[in-house]
Amino acid sequence: MxxxxxxxxxxxxxxxxxxxxxxxxxxxxPRVVDIGDALFSxxxxxxxxxxxxxxxxxxxxTSPWGLLxxxxxxxxxxxxxxxxxxxxxxVAGAGGALVAGVAAQVLVVxxxxxxxxxxxxxxxWSVLWVLVLTSAVMAAGRWVWGASDNAYxxxxxxxxxxxxxxxxxxxxxxxPPGMLVVQLDGVSAPVLDQAVEAGLxxxxxxxxxxxxxxxxxxxxxxxxxxxAAQAGLLHGAADRIPAFRWWDRELGRxxxxxxxxxxxxxxxxxxxxxxxxxxxGTAVATMFSGDASSAYLVMSRGRRQxxxxxxxxxxxxxxxxxxxxxxxxxVGEVVKELYQARRQSVHDVRPRVPxxxxxxVLRAVTNVLLRDLATSLVADALVRGDPTVFxxxxxxxxxxxxxxxxxxxxxxxxxxxxxxxxxxxxxxxVAPRAYDLVVLSDHGQTLGAPFEQVEGRSLLDTVxxxxxxxxxDGVQSTDGVQSADGEDWGPLNALxxxxxxxxxxxxxxxxxxxxxxxxxxxxxxxxVPRVREHGRAPAAHGDVPDVVVVGSGNLGLVWFPDGAxxxxxxxxxxxxxxxxxxxxxxxxxGVVVVDSRARGLxxxxxxGLRLLEAEGDVVEGEDPLAPYPGRARADLVRAxxxxxxxxxxxxxAVGPRGRVHAFEGQVGSHGGLGGEQNLAFxxxxxxxxxxxxxxxxxxxxxxxxxxxxxxxxxxxxxxxxGVRPAGVAAPRAQEDV
Numbered sequence: 001m002x003x004x005x006x007x008x009x010x011x012x013x014x015x016x017x018x019x020x021x022x023x024x025x026x027x028x029x030p031r032v033v034d035i036g037d038a039l040f041s042x043x044x045x046x047x048x049x050x051x052x053x054x055x056x057x058x059x060x061x062t063s064p065w066g067l068l069x070x071x072x073x074x075x076x077x078x079x080x081x082x083x084x085x086x087x088x089x090x091v092a093g094a095g096g097a098l099v100a101g102v103a104a105q106v107l108v109v110x111x112x113x114x115x116x117x118x119x120x121x122x123x124x125w126s127v128l129w130v131l132v133l134t135s136a137v138m139a140a141g142r143w144v145w146g147a148s149d150n151a152y153x154x155x156x157x158x159x160x161x162x163x164x165x166x167x168x169x170x171x172x173x174x175x176p177p178g179m180l181v182v183q184l185d186g187v188s189a190p191v192l193d194q195a196v197e198a199g200l201x202x203x204x205x206x207x208x209x210x211x212x213x214x215x216x217x218x219x220x221x222x223x224x225x226x227x228a229a230q231a232g233l234l235h236g237a238a239d240r241i242p243a244f245r246w247w248d249r250e251l252g253r254x255x256x257x258x259x260x261x262x263x264x265x266x267x268x269x270x271x272x273x274x275x276x277x278x279x280x281g282t283a284v285a286t287m288f289s290g291d292a293s294s295a296y297l298v299m300s301r302g303r304r305q306x307x308x309x310x311x312x313x314x315x316x317x318x319x320x321x322x323x324x325x326x327x328x329x330x331v332g333e334v335v336k337e338l339y340q341a342r343r344q345s346v347h348d349v350r351p352r353v354p355x356x357x358x359x360x361v362l363r364a365v366t367n368v369l370l371r372d373l374a375t376s377l378v379a380d381a382l383v384r385g386d387p388t389v390f391x392x393x394x395x396x397x398x399x400x401x402x403x404x405x406x407x408x409x410x411x412x413x414x415x416x417x418x419x420x421x422x423x424x425x426x427x428x429x430v431a432p433r434a435y436d437l438v439v440l441s442d443h444g445q446t447l448g449a450p451f452e453q454v455e456g457r458s459l460l461d462t463v464x465x466x467x468x469x470x471x472x473d474g475v476q477s478t479d480g481v482q483s484a485d486g487e488d489w490g491p492l493n494a495l496x497x498x499x500x501x502x503x504x505x506x507x508x509x510x511x512x513x514x515x516x517x518x519x520x521x522x523x524x525x526x527x528v529p530r531v532r533e534h535g536r537a538p539a540a541h542g543d544v545p546d547v548v549v550v551g552s553g554n555l556g557l558v559w560f561p562d563g564a565x566x567x568x569x570x571x572x573x574x575x576x577x578x579x580x581x582x583x584x585x586x587x588x589x590g591v592v593v594v595d596s597r598a599r600g601l602x603x604x605x606x607x608g609l610r611l612l613e614a615e616g617d618v619v620e621g622e623d624p625l626a627p628y629p630g631r632a633r634a635d636l637v638r639a640x641x642x643x644x645x646x647x648x649x650x651x652x653a654v655g656p657r658g659r660v661h662a663f664e665g666q667v668g669s670h671g672g673l674g675g676e677q678n679l680a681f682x683x684x685x686x687x688x689x690x691x692x693x694x695x696x697x698x699x700x701x702x703x704x705x706x707x708x709x710x711x712x713x714x715x716x717x718x719x720x721x722g723v724r725p726a727g728v729a730a731p732r733a734q735e736d737v
Contacts, residue, residue, distance in 0.1 A: 046071040048134035056130055058123025059113055066118015073116050077108035098313065105131060135325035154379040158427055177721040178433030180382065180424065181390045181440065181714065183233070184417055185226060186397030186670065188405070188444020189217040189681035195411055201418040203425065204439065204683060215683045216690060218704040219631060220443040222639040224670045224677050225552050227257040227266075227287050229442030232707025233714070234277065234290030234390065237270035242645040243552040243671065245477050247559040252544055254475065257287060260302035267300040276714055279724070281388035282381040285374045290390060296377045297370070313373070326369045333364035340409045351449035353667045355402045367395045367413065375420050382424070385432040387723050393417055397445070400668040405445040405676070410668070436721065439683040440710065445668040446554070446675025448659035451652060454588040459556055459663050460549040466582035469546065477550040551663025553671030557646030567647040569596035580604055583650060584624075588661040590653035591624040593640045601640050612637050627654045628673045630699045635673060682710065688717045
């Protein structure tokens with residue numbers, strides 16, 4: 001199959017590989033499958049137009065032949081406008097492609113209804129309603145037929161690639177290797193197993209059962225968050241990121257990775273030019289670029305490049321009914337979310353969090369419109385023959401944060417992701433390269449009631465009370481259980497920065513937007529703001545809050561920023577003696593990690609402590625790490641020694657059923673330890689073997705540990721296939737922590 005191609009020179013063709021047809025066959029002659037696709041599109045378009053004309057005032061059908069002619073006119077208009085719209089998008093960018101594409105869709109439908117005999121149009125506004133209703137009917141028709149919605153987005157790409165493979169130059173020519181890496185955000189290995197058993201992911205199930213792929217587990221180290229994982233997967237530098245957001249003492253402010261400026265700053269720090277996607281690769285919908293040559297919807301490139309080259313968006317924005325269909329389905333996703341949230345409330349499903357507000361729209365945009373965009377952009381990259389492509393699909397993670405990792409709506413979201421894989425498999429079959437399809441996740445999720453629901457107040461207020469300073473000037477990353485996770489807003493922020501912002505501008509929405517004033521505050525000395533170059537500023541004391549608290553799932557970090565350096569346990573005991581023991585005693589807190597001058601890192605629990613850096617197991621009282629996985633000690637030492645980590649590192653309590661308590665408004669969370677959040681998966685071609693020398697023992701199982709190790713394995717596979725020179729196979733050495 002397309003997911004398991006062989007080595008580039010002289011080896012077998014991938015299973016299911018689409019080889020060129022006879023040399024004598026003209027390139028322009030259609031195949032039976034092309035004719036079938038065209039007829040199906042014509043029938044669905046005609047059905048949609050007929051339904052819309054019947055429902056909308058201001059347009060009427062006077063002859064049944066008029067309906068067929070109108071559908072043909074729409075298809076012809078689409079064909080004629082593709083080339084000029086792509087050229088315009090190259091000049092005008094993604095925003096220009098959107099405006100021009102919408103205008104072109106309206107124009108095509110208007111011409112079809114106005115000039116085709118047998119159709120009467122008396123109101124120009126009716127064209128918009130016809131466009132929307134036709135899109136809805138077409139989407140429903142494809143669903144009833146069993147066709148993938150995403151297949152419609154890339155159908156012309158597949159047809160164009162098929163024609164290319166029939167040229168004399170392509171006949172019989174071996175295809176060079178390539179690799180497509182698809183990240184299914186937040187899907188744990190156990191959840192993938194459940195989805196297979198439930199029949200929700202037939203594409204991945206087929207790969208494994210037919211033997212083309214194998215699935216394995218890898219350990220997502222603390223912090224098990226998307227920014228840290230992608231820094232590791234794409235750059236081999238997970239050690240540069242202590243959480244989703246953190247206080248930078250040198251800058252004197254919060255660094256938030258779903259802000260374009262901060263993402264660019266972080267990538268500048270972690271990139272060495274040898275990323276996974278160097279030498280012509282493409283990144284789609286990621287936090288960082290992996291040193292890719294082409295980047296679309298990439299947060300770290302948003303400041304300079306917006307959404308990426310405009311031509312890649314012309315297909316979605318310009319084709320008749322594609323964008324309108326996406327918008328229609330987006331509205332349908334809103335209705336679905338409102339129903340599912342109401343169902344949880346009526347049936348008193350616990351634990352649960354509020355699912356209203358902007359999250360409803362956010363889920364709809366990311367799970368429909370952005371997924372269609374990503375599918376189209378990846379298909380374009382495959383047909384261009386880009387050597388390596390990496391895309392992040394966030395559907396499951398988005399829903400699971402608010403519904404729960406194993407709730408029905410979360411698991412059903414995997415159906416749409418599996419459809420994307422099926423579509424991309426079809427594109428890969430006709431691509432100029434023999435692509436290996438690797439599917440992986442960045443972490444899992446764990447169920448549990450949020451900290452604030454359990455404790456009755458936020459972590460910031462808890463820390464203030466233990467400081468005996470309830471009025472202390474504090475910064476908290478979110479506003480409690482009512483807030484959506486800031487990570488969820490990353491893809492939408494990337495989209496908005498491309499459409500609304502100019503290069504250099506910053507557009508930020510979501511829970512992190514309100515903190516922009518404090519987030520951008522730089523330390524002052526003698527009342528004069530420090531000027532920073534390339535996003536950095538010299539450290540100084542001055543205008544900073546008394547305490548900063550951030551949550552990355554059930555990992556919490558606390559800073560007392562008035563000090564130039566990280567505070568030790570002895571400092572905290574002298575200034576606020578109740579803080580460490582008080583936090584450790586809270587029912588929702590499992591362990592507090594703090595550095596001490598005398599004994600190094602200490603893990604403090606409610607009834608005991610453990611020395612994390614001492615030889616052997618030095619425990620006083622009850623071992624606070626007993627409820628956690630076997631790698632808890634190693635993970636906490638690593639996390640607590642990262643350069644920008646907090647003065648205090650907290651991990652929530654873990655219940656007997658493996659439930660945790662997020663320090664954000666999430667019922668499904670990740671970032672710390674406990675449950676299934678650290679059990680990520682990697683699904684890879686069977687003839688690409690995971691190197692046991694890269695693996696470690698985790699609770700009796702051998703697996704890759706940390707995203708840097710997965711990065712090293714991916715690079716090794718690229719070298720093995722010949723996609724990447726052997727001289728750059730080894731990732732940089734991780735800092736010794």
